[in-house]
Amino acid sequence: xxxxDILYRQQLQNFxxxxxxxxxxxxxIETALKELKKSKRAYRIVGRVMVEKPVEELKGExxxxxxxxxxxxxxxxxxIKKIEEKIKGEKGG
Numbered sequence: 017x018x019x020x021d022i023l024y025r026q027q028l029q030n031f032x033x034x035x036x037x038x039x040x041x042x043x044x045i046e047t048a049l050k051e052l053k054k055s056k057r058a059y060r061i062v063g064r065v066m067v068e069k070p071v072e073e074l075k076g077e078x079x080x081x082x083x084x085x086x087x088x089x090x091x092x093x094x095x096i097k098k099i100e101e102k103i104k105g106e107k108g109g
Contacts, residue, residue, distance in 0.1 A: 021106050028099045035092045038085050045082045049075065 052058060058074045059066045 042085045
């Protein structure tokens with residue numbers, strides 16, 4: 017195995033780990049949003065203190081974070097695809 021191939025595989029592994037972490041965050045946010053639909057009161061942890069926040073405000077914040085994570089996952093998918101193509105290209109070339 018060439019050095020380039022090893023580096024591409026390491027890079028691919030790193031991206032896959034990062035993507036999985038993002039997917040877990042996304043899942044947690046989706047769960048929180050579902051819970052907020054049922055709630056009349058919401059709280060946010062700020063430092064070491066739990067502070068009450070309007071439910072709609074917290075929903076908006078979580079929706080923004082959710083969108084950001086979805087964009088990052090899409091970008092990660094594109095990067096993973098490019099690396100996989102490089103790995104295939106190295107094998108063929």
